[in-house]
Amino acid sequence: DAKTTQPPSMDCAEGRAANLPCNHSTISGNEYVYWYRQIHSQGPQYIIHGLKNNETNEMASLIITEDRKSSTLILPHATLRDTAVYYCIVRVDEADKLIFGTGTRLQVFP
């Protein structure tokens, strides 16, 4: 079973920030939080990951709460091409398998 819970769907206006929440209340101290997205049945695409500090890359920012029980993926200026299913995953290390839940379907509208 997935160790994370996410809302099934969200909407966001184009150009606005999309904030996607994820709960992982049973996360262990050595587990990372990963985010992937899947655009319309294409292969999932890695976005970002973190352990306890906030992380930012060219695609998104990841905010992890101090108790690490939840996190938020932020797409700062959502575009129509960001419409996808977003998966939040916890994982020990690179050799650990990815367990995909059902994710959040983000719809970006004009």
Add this chain to the structure above:
Amino acid sequence: EAQVTQNPRYLITVTGKKLTVTCSQNMNHEYMSWYRQDPGLGLRQIYYSMNVEVTDKGDVPEGYKVSRKEKRNFPLILESPSPNQTSLYFCASNPIWSAEQFFGPGTRLTVL
């Protein structure tokens, strides 16, 4: 271009007819895996391989076989396909030192 390729992309077959879905990566990655995706169930791991000649079962291995004779290739074999194996299949790879897993474009399999 660094990529994971899968063939075929689409396949319709009949129950019991052996088939192989190929997966190849050109990034010299050690770790490769197969997933299937079904509506409402998300992606589930079928098999994975940590390196050449090292394979292990994922969450849903029944009815599937894999092999890893070369680093770049990780074929998925269905010896006797059944309709419940109708699904969208993804191959993925990553180097041991990296968190980023690269996925192939998917293979949509229908077993009649």
